[in-house]
Amino acid sequence: DQQVKQNSPSLSVQEGRISILNCDYTNSMFDYFLWYKKYPAEGPTFLISISSIKDKNEDGRFTVFLNKSAKHLSLHIVPSQPGDSAVYFCAARGYNTNAGKSTFGDGTTLTVKP
């Protein structure tokens, strides 16, 4: 039973447009959510996070939205740039659970076309 799901394996957008990556979770004990970005031959790098007490968090071009009632979060990238092309992983963990015990989705490969 996969507790964190990213239902779109891939997404292709034009440079300058918005990229929206989605993530659903089933475990109601999750209360902290993170997005990681992974380039080929590199490890995942932390991008942005959100706590369950918020419904939105922004960092520059990246915004994460959380809908707790729907157990859904999304990552918006505006404007998208070719350098954003990578695999994006959604991750979740429970209250007072430290970073090591995160549950990841299977990732969405984003391609931003020039």
Place this chain on the structure above:
Amino acid sequence: ETGVTQSPTHLIKTRGQQVTLRCSSQSGHNTVSWYQQALGQGPQFIFQYYREEENGRGNFPPRFSGLQFPNYSSELNVNALELDDSALYLCASSSIDVNNSPLHFGNGTRLTVT
């Protein structure tokens, strides 16, 4: 600031053999976690170490074991290798003292079992 480093980068082993993977944590971090990433999937939590003791374990059999050393470096050992153990093994460090600390990953070790 020194990042997370892993060695070796690639490894080929035969079924039934044993393997040891190594990781140096990012400076200032006191927790190390290991993840297995199979092709097309997200990272799966194997276990975490803090103060040289296992501090949480995912759904992996006992033939997966680890060590954390006083300098916070770590080893992942896998005995009796099976073909399904072929994967990218990621080491990640974090600070248990920092609330909501994200994971900092190394670039991984690609293990192939033949």
